[in-house]
Amino acid sequence: MRPSESMHNNDLDSDIPEEADLIIMSDDAGQVYAPPAHIAARFYRNALTRRKSSAASSRRNSLSSTHSHASSRSYHRGASCQSNHVAQHLRRASIIETRKARLADRAAHAEQVRLRAALAKAAPRASASTSEERALAAHVAREKYLAQVAASCAEEVKRAKKIAEEMKERKREEEKRVRIEMEERLAEAEKRRTEYKKCGRRMRTTSGVGATGPKSLAVVEEDTDVEAEISTLDRETAAQLLQRAWRTRRRKLIVDAYSALNLTIDRVRDTSFDDMSTLLAEQQVLDSASKALRLFGLQEADSTQAATTTRTFLSVYLILGHPAEVLSKNGHQEQDLITKANDLMICFESTLSRLASWNRYQPSEEQVETLSQAHVTFTTAFAAWRAQDSSALVETMVTTFVELDGIWQTVKDDTRGEVASDYKEGIRNNQVILLSKITKLAGHSQAQFLIKKAINESRRRRRVRRRPAAEVRPRAAEEVADASSSQSAVADVQTVVQFAANQETAPQYGAAHSSDFARLFSRMPDNRTLTHELAIDKEYRIEASPLRDAVNEELCKRMQEGFAQGQGTLWTVAMAENIREKLLRTLRPTTSMHTLVSETLDSDHVYTQCTAGVFSYDKFFSFMASVLPKLCAPFRDAEVNALAEELQNSGSADVETMISMLSRLLHVIDILSLDHSNFLLMNIAPVLIKESAGYEQRQFAQDLESGEITLQKTKRWWRNASVNMLTEADRRDPENVRLPEDRPTAHKIYARGLVDLAICPSTLQDDEVPETLQLDTTRLSGIRADVLRITTIGAILLNLKNMLRRDVRTKWKAEATRLWDLLSKDGYEPESAPKVLSILESAHNMPPATRTQLSSHVSRFLSQAAAGRLADPVLKVLFQRLKSHVFVRVGASSSADRVRAASTASEGLASHGFAEFGERVGRIVEVLGRVGEVDWAAHGQWYELVAREVREAGDAEA
Template sequence: MTVESPDVAVESMSEDDQLSSDLPDFDVDEQSTILEEDDCETTSMVIMSDDAGQVYAPPARIAARFYRDPKSRQYKSSAASSRRNSLSSIQSHTSTRSLRRTSSCQSNYIAQHLRRASIIEARKARLADRAAHAEKVRLRAATAKAAPRGDASASEERALAAQVAREKYLAKVAAACAEEVQRAKQKAQEMKAKKLEEEKQARLDMQERMADADRRRAEYKRNLSSRKTRRASEQEKKLADVSEGEDDSNQRLDEETAATRIQRAWRFRQRRSVVKAYADFDLSLDNIRERSFEDVGALLSETPIIQATTGVLRLLTLQDNVDTPSAQATRTFLSAYLVIVHPASVFSKNGAQEQHLMAKARELVELFESAMSTLAPWNRLTASSTRLQDLSQAYTTYGSAFDAWRAQDSSALVETMVASFVELDAIWQTVKDDTQGAVAEDYRTGIRDNQVMLLSKIRKLAGPDRADLLIKKAIRESRRRRVKRRSPAEVRPRAAAEIEAAETDTSVTLPIVAENTSQEAHQSEVDSQDNVRLNLARLFSPIPTNRVLTHELALDKDFRISSGAHSDIRDAINRELCDGMREGVERGMGTPWTVAMAQEIRAKLVHIVKPGNSMHNFIVEALDTDLIYRQCEQGIFSYANFFSFMANILPKLCAPFRDAQVKVLAEDLESNNGEDMGAMIEKLFRLLHFIDLLSLDYSNFLLMNAAPVLIRESAGYESRMFAADLASGAITLTCTNRWWRNASVNLLTEADRRDPEQVRNPADRPTAHHIYTRGLVDTIFGHGPLNVIDVPETLALDVERLCSTKQKALHMTTIGAILLVAKNMLKRDVRSPWKAEASRLWDLLSKEPPSETTSEEALASLASRAFGVLENAHNLPPSTKAALQSATSRVVTQASSQRFTDPVAKVLYSRLRSHVFSRVVAKTSSERVRAASGASEALATAGLPEFVTQVGEMVETLRKVAEVDWASHTPWYEQVAKEINEAGDA
């Protein structure tokens, strides 16, 4: 048996200790260790007392107990291998202390000592590592602290820049959020107002239903009491008759009672005959459902059934019992059967309006047949009042729905026929000038016959006046699209053949009324000729001033002078002159009037030809006033020769495009059928009118030649004229200063509202271009009529144009508000355009624009007709009718004062102004294209999808006005802006 030496035990224990050094730290019981060391020393002394150099090994069983195999303990933890930490190990150690006082104590002591030393060394190593790490951290911190801070200023600057950028971004976010919150509040207010309106409408409907129920209850009580009274009276009467019969069976009735009984019997017989006549036709839904559309239509169009149905409708109080024709109303009622049984043959489409009409027709027929089934002898063929009331309401509703459907269908049919009429006219315009072959002759008869047929149908559906208006308007638009712009050769007067464009001066000399140089006659005729001069001096030319001409040409290079209202005024004055001449001739003063008229005609004619020209000399010699005066005195002056001379000379003076007119006039002047002096004076009036047109053509010809030069010099010329007016004191810049200041304040207020943090970023501040555009748009969209003090002096020439643009904006807002309310009430899409209704309302407001001078009766009539447009186009329930009619009247009344307080109209007016400003303020071509491309969608979102074209024209007009005005008055605008800025800084 091999015994391990102490060295081997020590090595084994050392390996054990090395394994335990990797385990967690634990405290060693020092007291127990000391006790064990004492015991081991005592034991070793006992063992080694005999022989210090010899070690006695214990028996095998004891050695196996104390000297365990180290491999079995290699993978046990320190807590598992050492049991000294537990209470049981202490007790076991105490109980076996005497047994361990052997040589093994020496080995246990060494193992425990080595284990303790290794634990202490491990702790020291860990503490040393921690201390080294802490020192390293301290040194690094001290080094970083002692390092110089050379880039601190740059870091601070970056931090400040980051802070400024963050504040700016937060300001923009806050502004955007504020706008979103504002829109949300506005939407919430609109929804709240809408809900309140719906609640109010529901409350009104409930009140109407309650009132209707109360009325029916009262009617029922009244009928019940009357029935009870009648029954009681009949019983009393029967008893009285019985008693009287018993007393005197041969007693006769009085006349009043007999008449009452006879009338009652006669009325019953009449009712029975009416009901029987209608019942003989056996007209019901079940009976006619199997018949074809042609059979039912033929049956319902027969006169006997119409008469029988009319009698029944009058019996049921659906028609008045008067001697008036009611066949049309009866046909409308009978058409309900066709609508129900054959809707596919009646309707061209199956839309919402058609479905509504079918529902109302079915309801009417069902109530009618139910009422007819209750007619019996026991109730004297009389339906109850409640049933008659329901039937009357259904009859009225069906009539309204049928009229609306027929109006819509006839409108579509009228538009189609008008389009066909215009297309025929376009074909005729294409082939009428054919001179080779017989194309024009072949087409003439066919086109004429078809147009006559279409015209008769259109007049039958739309009425004569409206039919003529629609056809004229459609043909005018069609020909305007087809006819090209006249060439200069067509508008060039023949009398101006020797005038060259290079000789035209920038200041166009336009025709004016020449001074009268009448030949002095006898002293008795001087006073009469002075009166003639006073009358002739009232003639004036429609030609505007050179400044107005250059301004209009700068706005429109194709501008031409139009007669307009001046033509009516000149015609009125010419008519007054002709009447004065007629009265003078009757008083024997024909000579001075004839000379004065000849002199006036000569002055007009020689003014449109070049002096020294052969035509000029010919006119002067032919219309010599001295010669005419002598001829009149001698009585040999001939009006026929005078008119013949004018008929020959006018074609040589007029422009080619006037050939047709001058031909008609020449034929009229040369015609001589023994006419009296009154007819001659009437010819003279037409001659004066045509000569005025020739003068206007000559002026337009001169203007056309001078247009390029005038357009090029327009800005400088207008600037010089404006400076001259300022220097002379004729005008000041007071209105311009106030106008610019108001626009600047409005834009600055909006900029501050978008900048709650008051960052005042220069990029967000308004420029001069923005201020000018805002002032121009505010002038158009301001509240109230446009006054002269609201327009700056620089825009004095555009006041009429601005007023016209403002009127168009008011029309758009008025029509848009009416249509938007109608769409909301009818639950339609507000983005869908109602172009037909908008066009009719636009025509209505354009003919009779509401203003402050319009009377209340005229405004009420205008609102009623505007409501009629919507009523004819759409099927409106009774409650919707009342609400929409009230809204229409309110908006039209506010449009007359040009101050919208209605929420819908006010919002639309504001949205339209914002849209126009965003498009006018666009400066570059890309911005304009982007604004124009999204205009349709923006207007649809704003609630004005019907006015894309009108808004585009308005924007183009304002943009052109802004460009011309800014180019002409830039120095003064810069001066005003500088003064206002300096005043603000001070």
């Protein structure tokens, strides 16, 4: 029989009960016998603790176990089964196979573990950078977690504050309700007490008596008792009662008068700031408030500061109702002031509301003490805020006073028309107003000291470039008559400035070196440039060429090479001739000094000495040391005497030292020659300034006729300025009324074009400058650079002030000056950012978070300034504010408008974030104003022609 059939038979046999079982079941079918405890514990086990079936690989579920179980059952039931030997063999084989599989799995797992350990051992350890990255990641994770914790804590605090405010509000409402009820009860008790005092005994009732007779008797008796009681009072008691009633009524009138004003925070907020300021300044309001303060003991009746105390108290309403108009910023000090003002107002209104007839309109001692403490706290905070605010205002007004003085110093010497008189009247009126305000804030003596010090410093800076004529006049210079006294001194400016075109040719000796010597002669500015610069700046002086020292060094180097090649004679003769010609140009031909220099440094004489070998550089240097002090101006004495001493002590030296001394000599001679030219220019400057407009006009007309220049760039520039002005006019006229008076004038259009040309973040290009302003290209480029630097530094300082919660009007002049020098020297390179931070950190302590934030701002500002594209909102806003400020001042058409704009300039710049740059912006406005005046005087007819063409073209398009 097959095993399957045997198992099937066994299953069938197991379902059929044995005969003995049937007998037992039939006998004991109705009874159940419980087995002993130890046997029941073995058979009836807990289902929760019963062992679950094992895996398929266990012995109990193995094939051999199945066969063994089946064989056992078959054996006991009498069925045929396989031998015990076969079953044990199969079971043993199954166990062996299972163990082999398990061992193979363990070996594979061990091999994987070994491989992973080998790979981990072979892998390189984490480098320092990896550790830093992990540390940084851990720091970032920690900061993130702390931020989350802080946010959750902030939410909890906010929720707790909200709950506390609600509880406080409910408590306040409950207190108010209880207070009203208590006041009503006390009023009722006071009423009953008064009635009881009037009636000394209990009124009789009408029980058991007629309705009329007894009642009348009771009234008569009551009146009789009251009269008797009153008649029994002495004069002192009666006087006290009358005084008490009079004081009560007086206090009631004070309370009613102040309550009638209806001064509440809600009303103040609903009313405009100007109207409320006018209301609080009325005498009736001041008197009522002063009486109320005296009622609460906050002000003494005979105090000299009564008016100030009253105004300080009334300022609480403006601070709480209009904080934006009253406070200049929203800093920590301002927030503290608002909080203390709110506390004072709550305490005052609470105390005022408790005054009633039952307490004779007299506050309790506790209420007076609480109100007094709140008033003192607010007064102290208000005084501190006002001191800081007034110091900034005083400094700003002093700067404005000095700027007005600078304008007067500029125009006071102007004798053309009535310009000086107009400016004088306007400047004087504004200075009187400023002086009164400064005196009111700082006191008379302090105001005088501050103004005098600022004016002296300003005038001293203006006198730096100006020296007396006696100091700058060379000793050998000829006397120049006052050209302004002669009406026909010049027929044309070109004949006046011929001294500037007196250029000499190079020495004939050493033809190979003539070009090198020609480079030593600094070319004077052309006539048109010279007159134009003098018209803009009457103190204009010709500056030394920056390449002159470099050319001298290069020439001396080649001279040394010539000496090494045996060409010393040619170089000596050429150098002597060069020095001779320079010195003779500064001397009068008929003087003895002219003769001495001409004969001593004669080229033939020097050549003869060099050829004979008797020329000595020691004697040459000694001669120059004796001549130069007699030729220089007095203010050059120290420099020339130092050189003369070195020339005297040079002695016999080698060629290198000799050429070095010769280079210094050439440098000093060039300076003396330039001083001589500037002295002549200073004497002839009045004539040049007077004739500058006509001369420049004729020169420009000649260039137009010859075709050297056109007006194409001027027309394009004017058209752009006109479009910008018309666009602004349309923006101010949304209804398109287009009134004739709103149309921009030619002067406004010119001012707008000039400001647009001078104030721009990008670099000035040649095609942007009109032909009429070509001579001012360098000046306009410098203004652009200054404006960009002012904007960048202003943005940096403004951000730091806001981070540190400082007043934006506070002047950080030292930091601004250091940043200006740094950016002027290093530019806007990325390397400048750490230097900027170090300057600011050395002046102001800042936390690490503020420094990190400021560093990002500084880097962004410098990068945008270097690119000439201001994309940051702070930079854009500051730049537009500065441009608008300059346009308002430059576009002022009358002297009164200019003085008015200058008088408010410092305050406007301080509020815009440029408190440190009032003087620099003032100089920019002054330069642009002078450029505009000179340019319009010289090219006004062409501007009118261009304006007419642009206007006609615009009308044709419309």
